[in-house]
Amino acid sequence: MDRRESLKALIIGGVSATVLLDACKQPVKETHKDAAKTPDQPDRMAEENLADKKVMDQPKFFTANEMATITLLGDIIIPKDAVSGSASDAKVPDFIEFIVKDMPEHQTPMRGGLRWLDLQCLKRFDKAFKDCSHTQQMEMVDEIAWPKKAKPEMHQGVSFFNLMRNLTATGFYTSEIGVKDVGYMGNTPNQWNGVPDDVLKQYNMAYTEKELKECVSFDKKA
């Protein structure tokens, strides 16, 4: 199998790539079969699969009310815009539900922060956050979304909203929708040929004679 074909095989990805690559290699004597591998997750250790299962098997952490609030806040932080969809389009609430089980240190700040928010709304509007009107919700969010100008008595809310913003952003930009939005173009077999010419020009940079002589280069038309 030549390089081009093997690259193609890798683009197909997953098991098929492994099989195709295997087909062009010398068979190697296996002296040991591992119980540590499972067919669905060949790259995981047995201990890892077990630990993952434990996390997945936990009952839901957030209540239905909490999840509704997380979904609302997530879509305020990352709404649909001209470029891409919203946090809930990217299933960010599900990610947050998983990650607080995987990283229990987020549980209390999230649960307590959601409760703090509801109590603030109850005092102001006689309703929990999720039952407030959109105008009321945005009034509340504006009290806690701007760390530098928030009132001192709102600082616990600022901490919560920072965490909510960060979890939402990291969940969104690591989703398929978010990766495309932010414009990460890697993670695919390719030929690195250096910084594109127009970009070099933009920053007034150039490769030296030495670099051009010593470095790998590929035919740009290929």
Next chain:
Amino acid sequence: MDDIQIKKQSKQYDAIIVGSGAGGGMAAYVLANAGLKVCLLEAGPNYDPRENSSQLKNPWDSPRRGASTKFRPFGDFDGCYWGWEIDGEPYTQKGDSNWEWWRARMVGGRTNHWGRISLRFGPKDFKRRSIDGLGDDWPIGYEDVKPYYDKIDQLIGVFGTNEGLYNDPDGLFLPTPKPRLHELFIKKAAGNINIPVIPSRLSILTKKINKDREACFYCAQCGRSCKIYGDFSSSSVLVKPAVATGNVDLITNAMAREVLTDREGLATGVAYVNKMDMQEYQVFGRTVILAASACESARLMLNSKSSRYPNGIGNSSGIVGKYLHDSTGADMGGIIPELFDRKRYNEDGVGGMHVYTPWWLDNKKDKLDFPRGYHIEYGGGFGMPLYGFNWGIENLNGAYKIKGQQKEAGGYGASLKEDYRYFFGAHVGMAGRGEGIAREDSYCEIDPDVVDKYGIPVLRFNTHWSDYEINQAKHMKETFKEILHSMGAVVTWGGDDGPHNKYGLHNPGNIIHEAGTVRMGNDPKKSPLNKYSQSHDVKNLFCVDGGQFVSQADKNITWTILALSMRASEYIIGELKKQNI
């Protein structure tokens, strides 16, 4: 509990090798190709990057989006099983010692995920005591190791450029990848303040070198291990071909307990526990070669006690475990406003930096308040978004004008989404990795009170930095600030370190270059090994991992482990032929 039996294997091998990482993999490769019969013990499961790598998975393929776990401290996609903690295998500290011990448990060991930074030691690195009076000289010099570096360059493949630097020797290099955009910025900025930046030297195939391995396809994911064997892992490049000779029996999940000896005091084999059936086994051979990592090899020797070797096998000097040292490390990061709102393109490149800075000063002439040097590794650009990506925007988006507009920090909505896009790819990071002094009072020993789940006594560490390393970290931080300043970058992390936290100097062990516990030397009273990595006390016992290092230079140690292991293996073949062992 089931009855415990000891199962003795009747087969007599030429060599029993403990550990399948760089040192053990190379020994297995050389010995097997010379026709010797080898038993290779590995404490973890089998691992073949082609089948087991997470290469080319997307962030959303991991429910935690690539965040780290205790099984994978470098992230869910990383190619190394275990790390700072292993269930059922504790280690302890004496007093306020804070050694951080990384342990890989898998075929190929930690080479499956390493940075592939493949630097030769230079002539000065073998003779440091002669230069600054600290530590000890090696019993060998660059000229002894050079032929092996040459062979390894060709056998394994490494890219780089011949720069004619005396202490960063030229090699037999493959062509280098062109610098990325932020690397051009670094090169220019550092050049302006007379800090050299040269092409990095990584064991990644920019050209195909044999039929078993493909050339790199630039996904930047060497840390996950490579399905097409485009970089060096002991698993794919050494163990697999070694096993293919038919001369190696690879036994996985085999946790070595002790080195066995006969009445004459020679090593006869190794006792191990099979982690799958929890039974006790013994394998026998004409030589025993330790390559379990500097600390595990020392642990194994110290635990191999008998009436003849009350301090542990090969330890009449009492030096085993001592002179333990790691690279120094300190880091800093910043953001380059000139790179805001960059044009998007795929700049993954190889797994790691395309340029680096070798040590450029002279401690004496430049009147530095520390001995030994450090090199600088660089990072930045459009990396794959993973857990933690875009965290902390509230510290960033109020500090700069975004598309000409001054915004309030924090926020939400479409405007916030614009901010995330605006900053992507503008970050840059640098890491100093330097040479600490190997000292007798920095050591690991057997904890008298604690055993692991297999009943094997565990290591207790006693390691501390001295002012030399702290001063070096201070110098790193000053240098990083100067480079970032020269680049027009703003420090975003690592800028607040000072005397209160040793200038951000990482704890010893954290850089994962453990070395020096079973050092070589001409004097049997001061060193467990001779200059061929052979025990002074037990002539058929060898140690070919980082343990044998007298000092570890400001270079990552893998290339030298490989060279010394190849050198020791050729010596073993010769000695076996001559029937000297």
